[in-house]
Amino acid sequence: MSMARLNLIEDKRFLLHDPGSGHPERPERLPAVRRGCMAAFADVQSVQPVEATESDLLRVHTAGHVERVLAARGQRVVFDADTATSPGSVEAALLAAGGAIVATRAVIEAPDALWFCNIRPPGHHAEANRAMGFCLFNNVAVAAAWALAQDPTLRVAIIDPDVHHGNGTQAIFWNEPRVLYISLHQAPFYPGTGSAAETGGPAAPGSVINFPLPAGAGDAEYLAIVRDAVRPALSAFRPGLLLISAGFDAHRLDPLGGLRVTTEGFGAFFAEIGAWARAAGVPVATMLEGGYSLEALESAVPASLQGLAGAFPAVGPVEPPVPAVAARMAEVRRQLGL
Numbered sequence: 095m096s097m098a099r100l101n102l103i104e105d106k107r108f109l110l111h112d113p114g115s116g117h118p119e120r121p122e123r124l125p126a127v128r129r130g131c132m133a134a135f136a137d138v139q140s141v142q143p144v145e146a147t148e149s150d151l152l153r154v155h156t157a158g159h160v161e162r163v164l165a166a167r168g169q170r171v172v173f174d175a176d177t178a179t180s181p182g183s184v185e186a187a188l189l190a191a192g193g194a195i196v197a198t199r200a201v202i203e204a205p206d207a208l209w210f211c212n213i214r215p216p217g218h219h220a221e222a223n224r225a226m227g228f229c230l231f232n233n234v235a236v237a238a239a240w241a242l243a244q245d246p247t248l249r250v251a252i253i254d255p256d257v258h259h260g261n262g263t264q265a266i267f268w269n270e271p272r273v274l275y276i277s278l279h280q281a282p283f284y285p286g287t288g289s290a291a292e293t294g295g296p297a298a299p300g301s302v303i304n305f306p307l308p309a310g311a312g313d314a315e316y317l318a319i320v321r322d323a324v325r326p327a328l329s330a331f332r333p334g335l336l337l338i339s340a341g342f343d344a345h346r347l348d349p350l351g352g353l354r355v356t357t358e359g360f361g362a363f364f365a366e367i368g369a370w371a372r373a374a375g376v377p378v379a380t381m382l383e384g385g386y387s388l389e390a391l392e393s394a395v396p397a398s399l400q401g402l403a404g405a406f407p408a409v410g411p412v413e414p415p416v417p418a419v420a421a422r423m424a425e426v427r428r429q430l431g432l
């Protein structure tokens with residue numbers, strides 16, 4: 095049981111988003127996260143989100159996209175083969191993006207506070223002009239852009255350990271030197287983006303760092319990457335805000351993903367990020383993305399949040415990463431001048 099206070103963005107209206115019968119991104123995911131957090135934290139503070147405004151959304155989405163999603167309010171609209179709305183979906187999506195802003199504002203005001211957005215629909219596949227991959231609005235991008243609008247001199251790092259590459263987040267900030275996007279994801283895999291060669295646009299070289307991972311990769315790869323590549327990349331970029339686009343579908347129990355990260359691996363991965371952020375005095379806010387095993391969500395979300403708070407037991411030595419990953423890490427370290 096952790097003594098840290100956990101602030102959870104949550105709202106019953108998130109449960110009204112129903113992308114269709116049998117869809118893996120189902121409402122039951124959020125109560126599973128809540129159960130795990132209640133068992134792991136002595137002090138859980140529930141905080142209601144507010145809807146993102148149109149101007150919040152327009153910082154990262156086109157007017158056409160915002161208009162199309164808002165027009166789906168109260169209806170079932172199919173955006174792509176696996177992205178559809180039910181009557182409550184648009185409200186949930188506005189609350190998810192708005193909740194990400196609430197948590198981001200809170201950690202900027204109180205950098206030691208622990209915040210998790212237990213929100214859905216997820217966001218990292220949503221592009222400026224397109225809903226896709228279960229995502230309507232890009233929650234983490236909306237939060238990052240909100241923070242940049244408050245302080246144009248801010249630098250924001252986004253870490254995305256979801257098993258899928260966050261194509262939307264990468265594309266939105268492709269040419270934005272104030273945002274560093276780091277993704278660990280299975281490849282080849284949906285959505286097909288996220289190669290090592292994608293490193294940012296002409297105005298923002300090096301602002302994207304991708305770690306494509308072969309199926310079967312797990313704790314060894316996640317821990318080596320966060321320790322020996324992500325932490326040095328953060329130290330080089332010197333962000334004033336860290337957002338975690340936290341998918342848990344890299345968990346070994348996940349029915350969609352082919353990676354093998356354990357609950358202990360997630361705890362240790364987040365512990366590395368938390369230790370870096372505390373030492374640097376950088377606020378961290380974490381937003382739920384994917385994760386489709388209820389059992390994995392119930393254990394790995396609280397383990398990760400305990401890790402962030404510095405309350406997760408250190409894991410023992412892990413195997414070295416597989417050669418392809420070790421080579422990619424060496425390349426990133428060279429680019430960082432290490």
Ligand SMILES: [Zn+2]
Nearest residue numbers: 256258343384
């Ligand atoms: Zn995912």
